Amino acid sequence: MNDPDRRTKMMQLAAGTVFLAIVVVVALIVVNGSSSDSAGEPTPEDAGEVAQALRGIPQNGMVLGDPSAPVELAEFGDLQCPVCKGYAEEVLPGIIENQVKNGEVKIDFRNFTIIGPQSLPAGAAALAAGEQGRGWNFVELFYKNQGAENSGYADEAFLKSIAKAAGVKNMAKWNQDRAKLTSKVEETTKEAQQLGFNGTPSFALKGPGAKELEPIGTPSSTGALEEAIEGAG
Amino acid sequence: MSYPSEDNLRRWIAFVAALGVGVATYIAIVESGGGSPVCLAGGTGCATVAKSSYSHVAGVNIAIFGVIGYLLLLASAFFANDAARFGGFLVSLGGFGYSVFLTYIEIFKIEAICQWCVASAVLMTVIFLLNATRLIAYGGNELQEAR
Numbered sequence: 001m002n003d004p005d006r007r008t009k010m011m012q013l014a015a016g017t018v019f020l021a022i023v024v025v026v027a028l029i030v031v032n033g034s035s036s037d038s039a040g041e042p043t044p045e046d047a048g049e050v051a052q053a054l055r056g057i058p059q060n061g062m063v064l065g066d067p068s069a070p071v072e073l074a075e076f077g078d079l080q081c082p083v084c085k086g087y088a089e090e091v092l093p094g095i096i097e098n099q100v101k102n103g104e105v106k107i108d109f110r111n112f113t114i115i116g117p118q119s120l121p122a123g124a125a126a127l128a129a130g131e132q133g134r135g136w137n138f139v140e141l142f143y144k145n146q147g148a149e150n151s152g153y154a155d156e157a158f159l160k161s162i163a164k165a166a167g168v169k170n171m172a173k174w175n176q177d178r179a180k181l182t183s184k185v186e187e188t189t190k191e192a193q194q195l196g197f198n199g200t201p202s203f204a205l206k207g208p209g210a211k212e213l214e215p216i217g218t219p220s221s222t223g224a225l226e227e228a229i230e231g232a233g
Numbered sequence: 234m235s236y237p238s239e240d241n242l243r244r245w246i247a248f249v250a251a252l253g254v255g256v257a258t259y260i261a262i263v264e265s266g267g268g269s270p271v272c273l274a275g276g277t278g279c280a281t282v283a284k285s286s287y288s289h290v291a292g293v294n295i296a297i298f299g300v301i302g303y304l305l306l307l308a309s310a311f312f313a314n315d316a317a318r319f320g321g322f323l324v325s326l327g328g329f330g331y332s333v334f335l336t337y338i339e340i341f342k343i344e345a346i347c348q349w350c351v352a353s354a355v356l357m358t359v360i361f362l363l364n365a366t367r368l369i370a371y372g373g374n375e376l377q378e379a380r
Contacts, residue, residue: 007373010315014322014368021330028334032342149342198264199289218292 042141042165050140051167053093057100062127062135064096065106070208071233073105073225076112076192077139077201079122080154084201085143087218094222095229105229109139111185112192112200116150121178123185125159128178129168137166207232236370239313246321246363247310250303253356257299260349264294282347287338295335299353302328306360315372322368329361 060067073095077084092107099105111123122142129138141162147153160171168174195204195215204213205228214232219225236242264283282288288295302324309321332354339346 004373006315010319010368010372014319014372017323017326021326025330025334029337032338150345198294199292 042145042162044165046141046144047137047165047167050137050144053096053140054136057096057136059130059133059136062109062130062139063106064109064136065100066103067106069100069103069106071105071229072108072206072213073229074108074110074204074206074213075201076110076188076195076197076203078111078113078115078119079126079139079142080115080119080146080149081200082146082149083199085146087201088140088143091219091222091225095225099226099229104233109135110188110191112197112202113185113189114200118150118152118154120182120185122154122159124178124181125163125174127181127184128174129163129166131177131181132168132170132174134163134166134168138162138168141166203228205229205232236366239367239371242363242367242370243310243313246360246367247307249356249360249363250307250310253303253353253360254300254307256349256353256356257296257303260353261294261296261300264288264296278345279347279349282339282345282350287335287342299328306364309364313371315374318364318368318372321364325357325361325364328357332357 054064057064058066063072075092077087095105095107100107109126111119111126113119113123126135126138126142129135145158145162163171163174192202195202195213197215197217199218202215202218203225204215206213210232216228219228237245260283290298305324306321306328309317309324311317335350336354339350
């Protein structure tokens with residue numbers, strides 16, 4: 001039996017949902033299309049802010065924090081990854097300000113290159129800055145000036161401008177080091193895969209006395225990450 | 234205008250949804266192992282797409298949502314009532330809309346094409362057209378037996 005009213009209502013509802021779907025898809029495309037495709041140039045203000053946030057915290061290679069901190073937090077990230085940028089700006093500052101500064105945890109940034117071909121040289125450039133105690137300044141400044149994924153912005157000129165702004169003193173050494181450190185980036189990428197990670201950023205913890213890193217995935221907030229660190233300690 | 238019988242439409246929906254379950258399950262299984270789908274003609278498009286940040290929503294691989302969507306569409310083909318017709322239409326509309334968005338992202342943002350994603354987008358488009366036809370032709374016939 002056919003019910004004309006019921007049918008009319010159903011068609012109206014279907015038309016409404018089609019309209020809504022079109023609006024949502026167009027909005028998604030507009031929002032993603034308007035996100036900046038071009039990377040920024042690091043400004044002295046950026047460099048100053050980063051230096052201020054990291055002031056007084058020891059940096060050894062890519063490890064931020066007291067080398068004798070009981071807990072090690074390994075962050076597996078890709079410098080081109082927008083989620084890592086968001087994490088660096090919203091979640092990690094709380095950890096750095098408290099648990100890193102008070103010597104509870106040290107954070108080791110390890111490259112997990114998954115976004116595109118420029119992630120590898122970018123990761124090596126960060127490690128080379130780390131050889132001069134500026135690894136975290138490099139990472140933070142890279143994120144601050146990050147462009148759209150795989151848009152080609154992370155070229156030689158960009159990496160050099162980040163290194164200079166990060167405070168790398170010996171650019172010739174930085175240049176030599178990053179060529180050597182490419183293999184290190186590949187190693188940590190394999191390590192991340194062996195830990196079962198398939199996205200960035202992903203985290204792993206090593207508590208006092210532990211021999212192996214324990215994968216913890218991607219805690220959703222500063223609080224969740226704090227709890228995980230406390231649990232490991 | 235004459236439409237295919239609802240029975241035929243349901244058979245086609247079930248067939249295409251089953252193919253979709255296969256494609257999405259393949260992508261989900263490969264990626265859960267830390268790998269990426271193998272492009273049939275070689276190339277690295279699938280790896281680039283699979284490892285981009287767009288491949289996950291709230292930390293969940295979108296292939297998992299694909300598997301769930303195709304299973305719902307498959308289920309909708311087994312019932313000849315308005316809930317199944319409208320439910321199938323809604324799920325396929327969502328899947329089709331998201332496929333349009335992901336195809337845009339592949340072409341203009343990631344600048345890499347994954348054949349498996351394209352295959353899924355084509356299947357979702359076909360299934361959306363089948364469900365739209367089913368709803369237009371047979372929606373509102375709650376008490377009518379499937380023809």
